[in-house]
Amino acid sequence: MQIIPVHIKNEINSSAHLSELIVNSQNLDDGDIVVIAQKVISKQEGRMVKLNAVSPSLLSEGIGSQYQKDPRLVELILSESKRIIRMHDGILVVETNSGFICANAGIDESNVPDGYATLLPVDSDVSAKRIRDEIFVLTDKKVAVIISDTFGRPFRMGQTNVAIGVSGLNPILDYAGTVDSFDKVLRVTAIAIADEISSASEMVMGKSLKCPAAIVRGYSFNVEDSSITGLLRTEREDLFR
DSSP states (O other): OEEEEEOOOSOOOTTOOHHHHHHHHSOOOTTOEEEEEHHHHHHHTTOEEEGGGOOOOHHHHHHHHHTTOOHHHHHHHHHTEEEEEEEETTEEEEEETTSOEEEGGGOBOTTSOTTEEEOOOSOHHHHHHHHHHHHHHHHOOOOEEEEEEEEEETTEEEEEEEEEEEEEEOSOEEOTTOBOTTSOBOSSOEEOHHHHHHHHHHHHHTTTSSOOEEEEESOOOOEEOOOGGGGOOOGGGOTTO
């Protein structure tokens, strides 16, 4: 299996043709998986906000004062969230409008000009399908697309890249019903393969290498309609909420 970096020198904005930039940077084969960083998707889809244009509410002012956090960022976090799960040490762990549990609703100020912040895509599955369809039109190649972002994890230090949008492959590799090497039937083993592919791709994408995408080649998968909701644990099953 290969993980091929896609270097793009151009700064991505709402007028950029991201699919063309990817196709022009690397040749694609049928069965490739294209992993794209959330940040460039957000930039292309106009999900970059100027902080001076944000008017914080009294609630945002209060939270910002208590946790030494810019109230304008707090206002953006609240507007992108269904509810707050935890608040500690300047970090708001929330459930986003898309159902992700993450710090600060995925909003950050890295790799954007001073005074700006990026929001997560409105629907990363739709973003992934759009890129996948555009790549097919441009190349006649059938690929899968994963939108990835960096999340923290319970009980583990450090962050890792995970999938927040998919198109063309099932994000879960379910072993239930198969047998192990001792002929025991597996009942609950399900591998978050979209997350593993995202994490592996980050090894070549980095955070400051002008490599916002990667091509995973040689991994066998079934092409199928899918949604990132397959990776989201329900509150009833979640031991951390």
